[in-house]
Amino acid sequence: MSTGTSIVLPAAEQWQSGLMDIEHHLIVVGYAKVPAMSASRAAHEYLAVSLRIDRRTGQVVQVDSTAVTGLVREWIAELLLGRNVTADIKPVIEQIDRNYLGHGAGPIKQAIIDAWRRYATQHRENES
Template sequence: MDARKHMIVIGYAKVPAQSTTRATHEFFSISLLVEPPGSTVLAVDSTAATAMAREWLSSLLTGADLTADDAPYLAAVDRNYLGPAAGSIKQAIRDVWRRFPASGTG
């Protein structure tokens, strides 16, 4: 990765008290690596509690276009993530999409 060429966009959300993630984090975050001037997600990291959840989120969001609608990704969480942190994940995704145009590249 070339820090001079790549951008990191981070989204946050509060974690519910009953979530496993809450044991280590008060906030859930998703970090996306993007290479401007494009808007395609190259890599994903998150504070999900398990490696499997982190890998699932990476699979879901890698290749996403941050200038496109976030609805398909939110719907995928609704359909395929059955855990107490689903709302936090969706809010963090919304937060990333909200932040990206504010960076001046979208």
């Protein structure tokens, strides 16, 4: 046990707990081509937005992206954490339009839309 209020599971229990999460989570990745005039093009030709989604609820529980700066990666995560991928994506896109001024806005929107679409396609296939 560690000190304070944190509880540290023994390695075997952490592994078992992780397996339970893996069964309930789905990784969905959306992609978009980065424009040539964007500074981030030097690092990546494509922007990827990776979402860890709780299969039971459709809720985004973890977010990562290949955005070049930590600030933008954190902003994308804050924007998407807790969102439900079965809900309308329009409010997310509107927030990007209002709050992100830069060449990366288009690829960010497109990568998120691509992830939403991939989830919807997989979800429909699993229901049939």
